[in-house]
């Protein structure tokens with residue numbers, strides 16, 4: 565960002581007027597590169613104006629392992645983002661239809677899933693079950709939150725169990741994968757949906773490419789772990805441009821809800 569209100573696109577290198585970036589929800593007007601989008605902006609993009617009510621905001625992370633530096637990282641993340649953890653959850657309307665919604669924010673410790681993220685996501689699913697609402701989750705995560713050790717890993721089971729119960733009720737779940745979605749989030753609620761949408765160019769996987777190459781000692785194919793690659797290999801159903809996402813969700817939910 566420079567003084568004249570311009571920023572440079574990290575993909576095409578073109579200067580972008582910051583106001584244009586704001587009105588296009590962080591999509592480059594020249595090359596359509598999707599920059600990360602903070603959770604509050606994502607909620608503004610997806611929900612009908614003024615309809616979103618946040619839940620469980622007061623829930624805050626403990627430091628179960630006494631991990632050195634974790635408390636400081638948490639308070640810095642809270643200060644820098646204005647959020648209390650890496651997911652914002654609640655109920656809102658999409659095209660007039662009430663939905664339970666959980667939206668992750670990569671700015672908060674890499675969107676890592678600790679106890680609060682897992683608990684909020686599980687409660688959102690349970691709320692959807694209890695009130696018979698469709699469920700929409702938007703992921704952006706590097707994976708489990710290492711500062712919480714096994715407590716973090718427990719969130720995979722917790723969110724998966726809540727989803728299994730939800731799905732038994734024949735309610736629709738749409739998962740939106742954004743750049744990047746990895747690790748424990750990929751391995752739990754993000755990929756257990758009825759419809760999996762990804763944003764163009766999003767990196768999606770479990771372990772990162774470097775780790776896989778080092779472990780298997782094999783070169784990975786071109787474009788490995790991009791949204792387009794995952795769609796071509798059956799892990800993602802659709803790729804949807806960010807500015808078309810709300811309309812797409814309205815249409816999808818109209819079919820099933």
Ligand SMILES: [Zn+2]
Nearest residue numbers: 573576592595
């Ligand atoms: Zn660009």
